Structures are given as structure tokens and as C-alpha cells.
Amino acid sequence: MSKVSIIGVGAVGTSCAYCLAQKGLVNEIVLLDIKPGTAEGRALDMRQAAAIQRFDTNVKGVTNDYAATAGSNIVVITSGLSRKPGMSRSDLINANAAIVTHVVERVATYSPNAILLMVSNPLDVLCYCAHLVSHFPKNRVMGMSGLLDIARYKSFISEKLNVSTKDIHALILGGHGNTMVPMPRYTTIGGIPLRQWMDKKTIDEVIDRTRMGGDELINLLGTSAWHAAGAAICQMIEAIVCDQKRVFPVCAYLDGEYGLHDIFIGVPAVLGANGVEKVIELELDQEDSDRFYESEKVVRENVELLKQEMERL
Numbered sequence: 001m002s003k004v005s006i007i008g009v010g011a012v013g014t015s016c017a018y019c020l021a022q023k024g025l026v027n028e029i030v031l032l033d034i035k036p037g038t039a040e041g042r043a044l045d046m047r048q049a050a051a052i053q054r055f056d057t058n059v060k061g062v063t064n065d066y067a068a069t070a071g072s073n074i075v076v077i078t079s080g081l082s083r084k085p086g087m088s089r090s091d092l093i094n095a096n097a098a099i100v101t102h103v104v105e106r107v108a109t110y111s112p113n114a115i116l117l118m119v120s121n122p123l124d125v126l127c128y129c130a131h132l133v134s135h136f137p138k139n140r141v142m143g144m145s146g147l148l149d150i151a152r153y154k155s156f157i158s159e160k161l162n163v164s165t166k167d168i169h170a171l172i173l174g175g176h177g178n179t180m181v182p183m184p185r186y187t188t189i190g191g192i193p194l195r196q197w198m199d200k201k202t203i204d205e206v207i208d209r210t211r212m213g214g215d216e217l218i219n220l221l222g223t224s225a226w227h228a229a230g231a232a233i234c235q236m237i238e239a240i241v242c243d244q245k246r247v248f249p250v251c252a253y254l255d256g257e258y259g260l261h262d263i264f265i266g267v268p269a270v271l272g273a274n275g276v277e278k279v280i281e282l283e284l285d286q287e288d289s290d291r292f293y294e295s296e297k298v299v300r301e302n303v304e305l306l307k308q309e310m311e312r313l
Contacts, residue, residue, distance in 0.1 A: 002073050003028045005029075009031045010226075013078040017046065018229075022055050034064050077103055077116065078119040078120060079103050097309045101297075116141045118143040121252055127253075145266050149180055150232075152213035153231075157206055170248050181264065249268055
């Protein structure tokens with residue numbers, strides 16, 4: 001029996017839950033929100049959709065009742081304020097650190113063996129927060145960022161070249177934000193390196209748009225996007241529940257890999273039943289290395305802000 005709980009059922013949490021329910025990957029999905037009736041209503045709507053879409057996943061909604069999440073195999077945390085136009089992910093640290101601390105304390109009490117899948121922003125920093133608060137081992141705390149960023153990267157490449165995203169394979173390293181590091185050297189289309197398809201100017205345009213992909217959507221929608229994010233979370237859950245050993249870009253804890261310690265940052269990793277089962281170290285050329293460690297510097301600065309905030313909590 002597999003049970004997934006989703007804490008925070010705004011647009012991203014709802015999208016993830018519906019994708020997961022349709023796939024029939026787990027027996028039970030529990031939706032929890034602090035706003036009365038929201039989770040219950042989302043769950044009821046999905047159960048009624050099941051009669052049309054023909055899935056049997058049991059979806060339950062509750063208001064602030066963490067006991068209902070007890071025994072979860074995976075807990076997805078989307079709780080927190082979402083970014084608005086003009087806001088950076090760093091602007092959210094103070095408010096969302098308090099929210100995530102509150103949530104993770106309760107999740108750890110009721111599901112001490114769960115894998116935590118963080119979605120709240122600023123993602124890298126709040127993964128660190130969840131790790132500290134939960135006291136879970138490093139393999140059981142991770143963040144969804146790279147799959148979403150790669151989805152945007154692939155989409156923009158596809159748009160430029162008029163090719164299917166199905167044939168595009170790519171990697172992104174670094175923090176989830178404007179300092180992310182798309183990797184043209186590890187990007188191929190049908191096995192052919194990206195640099196044989198695009199000149200440097202066009203590649204740089206795609207990379208810049210990818211880095212600002214979240215901001216582009218926020219400026220259009222007035223809030224964060226949800227369909228791609230929900231699908232990315234669902235894909236990570238599938239890799240864990242089905243023990244697929246998929247290689248995905250994951251916000252993972254580094255303990256010596258890439259010469260870094262005590263930090264969560266985006267790297268390729270093997271996802272399976274035990275969570276993050278292996279971090280894969282890539283060979284980086286000088287340009288990629290400079291960008292990656294510059295991204296790491298920004299993440300670490302934000303972690304220091306987090307530590308100061310947590311001392312006040």
C-alpha cells in the first residue's frame with residue numbers, strides 16, 4: 001500500500017494530485033490545507049472525475065488534520081506564499097521558513113519514515129530547512145526543481161528548432177532560480193549535441209529565457225505556474241514508488257560531492273525506493289564550473305539568512 005500526502009493544495013498541489021490520481025501509482029492521496037473546505041472540495045472533485053477518467057485512487061481532503069496523513073510513504077510540501085511579480089525567491093525566505101518549520105514538525109511526527117519532497121520556494125533553502133527540522137537522513141529529503149527547469153529548457157529548444165521535446169535530453173545544475181546552470185554540453189536532440197543544431201547566440205538566448213522562465217510565467221499569470229510543476233512532482237513520485245532508478249536533476253544534499261558540504265542544490269541523481277540513492281558527479285568544463293559554483297554561492301548566502309531566521313523562530 002502506497003500513501004502520498006500533499007500539504008498545500010493550491011494550483012501546484014492540486015495539479016500534482018490529479019496527475020498522480022490518474023496514473024494510479026498509489027492507493028491513497030491525502031490533501032491537506034489550512035483553508036477550510038479547500039482540500040475537501042478538491043478531493044471531492046477528483047473523486048467525481050474518477051468516474052469519467054476511470055481511475056480508482058482514493059483521494060481524501062482534510063483541513064489542518066495531520067493525523068490523516070499518518071503513515072505516508074511520501075509527503076509533498078507546497079505550503080507557503082507564492083511569488084508575485086517583482087519578488088525574488090529570496091524574498092520569501094522569512095515567511096516560508098516559518099511555514100515550512102510548522103508543517104515539517106507535524107509531518108515528521110505522523111510519518112517518521114516518509115520521504116519529503118519539497119516544492120515551496122526558495123526551494124534549495126527550504127530543503128535545508130526541512131532537513132534540519134525533520135532530522136531525516138539526507139536521502140529522504142529532496143526538492144523538485146530541475147525537472148521543471150528542464151521542461152522549460154526543452155520547451156524553448158523545441159520552439160526554436162521545431163522538433164519534438166520527446167527527443168530532447170538535457171541537464172541543469174545549480175540553484176532553482178536565476179543562477180541555475182543549463183548545460184548545453186550535456187544537451188542532445190536525438191543523440192545529436194545541441195551545439196550542432198544551434199549557434200552560441202541562439203543557445204544563450206534559450207538559456208537566458210530558461211533562467212527567467214518562472215518570472216516570465218509570473219508576469220503573464222500574476223502567480224506561479226502549475227501544470228508543468230505538478231507533472232514534474234508526479235514523475236519524481238513515480239520514480240520513487242516504482243523504484244525505477246531514474247536519473248533526474250534533483251535538489252539534493254551534498255556531502256562531499258562536487259567538493260561541497262552541507263548544502264542542498266540541483267544535481268543529477270538516481271531516484272528509487274530509498275529516495276536519493278546516488279548523486280552523480282559530472283565532469284564540468286571551466287565555464288560550467290564557474291557558473292555552478294557561483295550558483296552555489298548564492299544558495300549558501302540564502303542558507304545563512306535562513307539560519308538567522310530559524311534562530312528567531
